[in-house]
Amino acid sequence: MHPLSAFAEQSGAVPLQVAENSIEQQEDSTADSDEGSQIEMMWEFDPYYSDVAVNVPLTNKPIPTIRSTNEAVIYSKLIQGSFIPRYMLLEASVYPMPLLGVYLKENQHNLYEYGRLGHTSINIIESATAGFQEPWAISAFFGNIAKIVRPGEKRNGSSSGYTGYLLSTGAMHIKSNELIDDKWLEVEWKIKGKIDYPGEKISWSFRVGAKFHEHMNIPDVMYINLFRSNLNVKSNYLDWVNNSTMDIKWQFTEGDFQLVRQEYVIGKKFPHWAIGKDYTPTLDIGVIWSAPAEYSGILRTTNENVLTLVFRPSIQF
Numbered sequence: 001m002h003p004l005s006a007f008a009e010q011s012g013a014v015p016l017q018v019a020e021n022s023i024e025q026q027e028d029s030t031a032d033s034d035e036g037s038q039i040e041m042m043w044e045f046d047p048y049y050s051d052v053a054v055n056v057p058l059t060n061k062p063i064p065t066i067r068s069t070n071e072a073v074i075y076s077k078l079i080q081g082s083f084i085p086r087y088m089l090l091e092a093s094v095y096p097m098p099l100l101g102v103y104l105k106e107n108q109h110n111l112y113e114y115g116r117l118g119h120t121s122i123n124i125i126e127s128a129t130a131g132f133q134e135p136w137a138i139s140a141f142f143g144n145i146a147k148i149v150r151p152g153e154k155r156n157g158s159s160s161g162y163t164g165y166l167l168s169t170g171a172m173h174i175k176s177n178e179l180i181d182d183k184w185l186e187v188e189w190k191i192k193g194k195i196d197y198p199g200e201k202i203s204w205s206f207r208v209g210a211k212f213h214e215h216m217n218i219p220d221v222m223y224i225n226l227f228r229s230n231l232n233v234k235s236n237y238l239d240w241v242n243n244s245t246m247d248i249k250w251q252f253t254e255g256d257f258q259l260v261r262q263e264y265v266i267g268k269k270f271p272h273w274a275i276g277k278d279y280t281p282t283l284d285i286g287v288i289w290s291a292p293a294e295y296s297g298i299l300r301t302t303n304e305n306v307l308t309l310v311f312r313p314s315i316q317f
Contacts, residue, residue, distance in 0.1 A: 047314050048132070051093035055145070059086050065147040066161070071202070074148060074161060078191055082144050082163035089141035089162070097312075101129030101177040112177075126177055127311040130288055131263060135179065137186075139168040148195055161193030166209070173218060175299065182215035201231040201316075210254060217297035220254035221261075231280060231316060233271040243269040245284055253293060260294040263287075265310050284312040 040055040066077045104112045104125060115125035143164010166188045173182035188209025195202040205227040212220045227247045235242035245267030252259055265286030273281050288308040292300060 048097050049095055051091050053089055053091035056088045058088055063145055063147055065149055067149050067151050069150050078146060078161045078163040085142035085164055087145050091139045094136045095132045098129045098132035098174055099135050101125055102179055105177040122309050127309040130308050130310050133174050134170045135172050135174060137168045137170045139166060141166045159195045163191045165189055182213050182218055184211060184213045186211045199233040204228045217295055217299040221251045222254055223251045225249040231269050258293055260291040262289040280316045282314045282316050286310040
């Protein structure tokens with residue numbers, strides 16, 4: 001997970017949302033938003049990802065609006081014309097739960113070991129904090145932004161999409177809840193966004209990129225990450241598609257394109273457990289597969305493939 005990823009946050013596992021409207025309503029209408037282009041502050045808090053950001057327009061053009069309920073149309077319109085940036089988004093992010101895992105392993109080792117399940121290699125604390133390879137980051141996004149509105153919708157909601165280039169940097173790396181000094185730089189292209197309607201929230205992040213490490217024992221990598229999350233309070237309790245999360249990531253060494261890390265996480269949201277509340281309990285589970293070549297030298301602690309359980313209980317606001 002990393003900045004602007006979002007919910008880190010990550011594919012055919014979850015089908016695209018298809019509008020129930022007529023074909024005419026599914027067709028998009030892209031026009032300029034009524035609001036002008038201006039500097040905007042944004043922030044969000046989550047147990048796994050919290051950030052503060054400022055959006056700076058690079059031109060005087062107003063933010064365009066995509067009027068559609070069809071996700072394929074929205075993705076297509078976000079990509080069109082995205083190669084010439086019109087906005088800059090500066091962001092500072094921190095990951096509370098991974099930092100808690102680092103603190104417990106370093107300063108409360110006995111408590112950390114209580115999380116181990118019997119004589120197995122599974123530690124529930126490590127599982128709850130796995131998947132984040134840095135404790136914090138500073139990012140700069142250069143790309144385009146569009147407001148997203150349902151056909152016939154008149155309210156000014158917070159639905160929006162982003163497409164463009166992201167530069168991120170930091171000075172630490174997390175390996176098995178241990179901090180390692182490592183100045184790193186990440187470069188990626190992504191399409192990201194969220195749809196926020198009453199009773200329904202959809203977010204996505206599709207990205208490709210590369211990460212370069214100063215530490216000689218952490219190889220530079222390239223990666224592909226697919227993430228989609230859907231929340232619908234009116235759906236059937238057993239409807240997994242409408243209240244689910246999918247996050248898939250493949251990571252390859254930069255030199256020989258060797259697959260060294262795979263992450264597969266699926267999640268379930270439980271809106272019926274919090275009827276009338278402003279939050280929804282969520283639970284993500286999955287696995288992370290790591291090859292020995294993910295690290296070298298003193299950081300390589302095994303010559304076998306490693307499987308790590310992912311277990312992330314959380315709350316979506």
